[in-house]
Amino acid sequence: MAHHNLDNIDTSEYPHINRGLDGIVAFSTTKSSIDGQQGELIYSGYNIDTLAEYSSFEEVCFLLWNDRLPTESELKDLKKELIGQRNLPKPVLDYIKNTNKNAEPMAVLRTAVSMLADFEDGRDGNKAEENRAHAISMTAQIPTIIAAFDRSRKGKEIVAPLTEGSTAYNFLYMLNGEKPGEAAEKTMDLCLILHAEHGMNASTFTARTICATESDMFSAVTGAIGALKGPLHGGANTAVMNTLLELEKQGENADAVAFTKEKLAKKEKIMGFGHRVYKTFDPRARHLRKMSQKLSEETGHEKLYEWSEDMLKTMKEEKNIDPNVDFFSATVYYSIGIQPDLYTCIFAMSRVSGWSAHYMEQADNNRLVRPRALYIGEKNLDWTPIEKR
Template sequence: MTATKGLEGIVAAASSISSIIDGVLTYRGINIDDLAENASFEEVAYLLWYGKLPNRAELNQLQQQLDEYAVIPQQVIDQIKLYPNGTNSMAALRSAVSSLALYDEEANDMSAEANQRKAIKLQAKLPTVVAAFARIREGKEPVAPKKGVSIAYNFLYMLTGEEPAEVAVKALDQALVLHADHELNASTFAARVTVATLSDIYSGVTSAIGALKGPLHGGANEAVMVMLEEIGSFDNVESYINNALANKVKIMGFGHRVYKNGDPRAKHLQHMSKELGKLKGNMDLFNMSVKIEELVTGQKGLKPNVDFYSASVYTNLGIQRDLFTPIFAISRVSGWTAHILEQYQDNRLIRPRADYVGPSNVKYVPIEDR
């Protein structure tokens, strides 16, 4: 046996949910460009779960289910209020999602129908959890979700307590579409490994959130914003980036394990960043980002990935940077749960082998002789 570090290039599962072929990302065979330009996030979630785009009646039914399940138990809100000051937002989300299982009477019901309902419940509740955490840590009471509005609208409304602008809702909705699924990424693989033991869907999503928390996965967009804040202004971009590249410092938000010719999602987020900058009357973040891209791509040949421009998009939406990765989770839970449902349908325990490289033929030495 020979180990493949990071399982790079290893095909570990057959899936009909999403694909990355020759640099083209599709959900259920539909190009991400087509979905980003035309579909709502709710349509995309339905597509991932059911394998087809919904008709009007099916979309209305899904909206009603999302409305019904969006409220989270008071006990979970009370738990969030007990989290220590400075709690990491992804740690808070991981803990809250795990606890949601305690208040779901179907948590251990492994029927296909119950698991499908739990997928919708998780999709409905994650935005409420993230918004509640964001407000509670500021000493504010959570805002209850509205009915009959999109997930993007509801999240911005619950976060601020104010009706969001149409352009802000559209921008967030498109960002959710772009992040919804991405083949067998680290967090999705973690979810599938967990439920392959026939553990429950809440355990699978909790595992996925733990994987997404890392800066080499979901945390990259937050790291991009940290970099932009450190640079400070457009005039400092060139010296900062040149110095970082000269010292072999990794520039977050560039390059991708799978995409060799650029992430197809990045251009949509770049456009959103530009439009939101115009709306706010402040193009600083966008202009800095474009200059960074020019320098990094020009010198290293690396192109921006989905994380790079999402940092300025979320910041221009007035969202604190430590909520970037939880928003990623709000979107990706649609893909996680689709993969979990697929794993249940044709399950086999995921149990790879390791290439042992330690010592051999070692004899036990009694403790008195050590």
């Protein structure tokens, strides 16, 4: 293939050419604001630090869907609705039980979410009500899908969801078959809050683009899960954990500093560092860092935390880059007993709140997404008969 570059393009005619759409504004939104220079993240008006301290995941869902915090009775109603939607339709559960036990959890999640659409009733033409109902059912059922597949692939009995408790509490219960302690629930809940929404990332852009065709929310979330599955978007925290486990194989005296420098010398990418938007410490990583320290002490994984800190320092000194949300979330999930290949699924379980919020926002003021592609190939070539090629 001939390789064409953009050097001889008239930039006055095409002022906005950007690989990866860097800096291009595609949508306006009230869902979140990211200040990459300051390291600030806002969800619908509230700073992530405020939400991390005071709110719950359910409250954050309401905030993203309604652009305001719920009243006490609204929150109670939403929790009740979420609890009522946790069970999966039988064919979806059968699929989870019968699919390949070695399948990638994200692939199973993508397929199962797509199947959920087959069991949704219409809402008598009220689009806004229908969208709200779909957002609630997917937010309630995705945790069940993840936990059911994890248990099924291990040959364990699938645990039915509880008719009480928070999303975080119920998920850990279904995953482990026992009710979690307060610290684990609080940790899980905080992880869900921190991953709920994050501007116009690849998966959210995908969800809005699908919505813009007037396709349904299940299609949009299925597409978003497909985008999140890629290692450059959602798969990084699994890669981070695998790096730490690689270190662990070297035993008690593993040297994280030397390990990191060696990887850099070989030009290998160190996952969990750097971000397309943040040019400073990811505000979500600050919260996860504190949690990671506390949990690693409680669960006897101090080494993992120490190595993380060593890697962080080395990356800052050598490359001047800071960690992103994936870096510490890996150790946090590992400390509460979640397997590395489920990390991206948990990201999806949280981010469905943001995806559905963006879907509803797009639907309210829709325009079909149609960027231009700049053609840089040849034109009007002469035809060569096949025997002469």
